Amino acid sequence: METNFRALGHSGIRVSALGLGCWAIGGEFSTPDGQPLGWGRVDDEESVRAVRRALDLGVTFFDTADTYGAGHSERVLGRALGARRGEVVVATKWGNVFDERSRVLLGSDDSLDHARRALTGSLRRLGTDYIDLYQFHVSDADPGRGAELRDLCEEFVREGLVRAYAWSTDDPGRAAVFGAGAHCAAVQHRLNVLQDAPEMLALCEGEGLASVNRSPLAMGLLAGKRGAGEALEAGDIRSAPPAWLEGFSAGGAADPEWLKRVHAVRDVLTSGGRTLAQGALAWIWGRSALTVPIPGFRTVAQVEENAGAIGKGPLTPAQLKEIDGILGR
Numbered sequence: 001m002e003t004n005f006r007a008l009g010h011s012g013i014r015v016s017a018l019g020l021g022c023w024a025i026g027g028e029f030s031t032p033d034g035q036p037l038g039w040g041r042v043d044d045e046e047s048v049r050a051v052r053r054a055l056d057l058g059v060t061f062f063d064t065a066d067t068y069g070a071g072h073s074e075r076v077l078g079r080a081l082g083a084r085r086g087e088v089v090v091a092t093k094w095g096n097v098f099d100e101r102s103r104v105l106l107g108s109d110d111s112l113d114h115a116r117r118a119l120t121g122s123l124r125r126l127g128t129d130y131i132d133l134y135q136f137h138v139s140d141a142d143p144g145r146g147a148e149l150r151d152l153c154e155e156f157v158r159e160g161l162v163r164a165y166a167w168s169t170d171d172p173g174r175a176a177v178f179g180a181g182a183h184c185a186a187v188q189h190r191l192n193v194l195q196d197a198p199e200m201l202a203l204c205e206g207e208g209l210a211s212v213n214r215s216p217l218a219m220g221l222l223a224g225k226r227g228a229g230e231a232l233e234a235g236d237i238r239s240a241p242p243a244w245l246e247g248f249s250a251g252g253a254a255d256p257e258w259l260k261r262v263h264a265v266r267d268v269l270t271s272g273g274r275t276l277a278q279g280a281l282a283w284i285w286g287r288s289a290l291t292v293p294i295p296g297f298r299t300v301a302q303v304e305e306n307a308g309a310i311g312k313g314p315l316t317p318a319q320l321k322e323i324d325g326i327l328g329r
């Protein structure tokens, strides 16, 4: 296998070993009662420049969702890709309901009707007539409903609207329900040096699925910028973390315990001339050859730094063992 590329399962789709996550570039959106769900304000022109810089640096995989910025992330990504859409693999997600005008998330909908409606909306916003990897965003949905949606995804494949699909979930049982489908190519799940996922990686190995890794930088903690007590702007989800968001406390301060663990592994991660963020990505590649981390970004500089990790390769098995020892795993 070429080290800079990954196969998406048995789909025949090939992606760069590094993808990019397009949540932050969606800009602000919130729950009906004002809980921020985005990463604060963004500069769309900088987002477009960042996506195009990524293309020039060899990144060919972009992950978004219909709900990021209530449709805005898909629009910005579609605009940035423009005529180069055919050069890349676009992954998006469905399962949430939102109002594009007020940028409010209204809830989730795992019905079959909604999936088809959502697909039409994503195609329109992205300005494309097919999705490469269509992902179910409701991580804890009923597995029986998951099986029905998997079969619907097979229909989308037959209709030429979708090339492959995945469930975005941290539960290997649910991932396996989708994995039974002929064109299921991946699982999207959380994986970073502080939050390992051995059971999910075992499932990916067993089923021949790609492991698409969200939160590879622990939402910025592994990029080394978030000192304890450092303020975040009000529209940033990390400033008022919902219960499921780990590593940050009210007000957006990084959890001191997490910072301690980042500090403890910093020397190993920054070996070989890597920055901390590059080391965090290298740990993921070292963990399994099936992994495709999708770090978030909002600037050209972040994309350049993260794409620069590809050429430095994975950490070695000895370094992974050393990190496990330091973290008491």
Ligand SMILES: NC(=O)c1ccc[n+]([C@@H]2O[C@H](COP(=O)([O-])OP(=O)(O)OC[C@H]3O[C@@H](n4cnc5c(N)ncnc54)[C@H](OP(=O)(O)O)[C@@H]3O)[C@@H](O)[C@H]2O)c1
Residues within 6 Å of the ligand: 020, 021, 022, 023, 024, 039, 063, 064, 137, 168, 188, 213, 214, 215, 216, 217, 218, 219, 220, 221, 223, 224, 225, 277, 294, 295, 296, 297, 298, 301, 302, 303, 305, 306
């Ligand atoms: N399926 C799901 O439910 C789900 C859930 C979460 C995420 N995702 C996907 O996974 C992607 C990434 O995960 P994530 O958003 O949780 O966060 P992440 O990738 O762990 O962290 C991304 C954040 O780290 C900071 N950063 C990135 N590169 C950096 C660099 N080189 N130097 C300094 N800071 C840097 C940026 O934030 P600041 O500049 O603001 O610090 C960036 O937004 C998302 O964009 C999304 O596509 C999916």
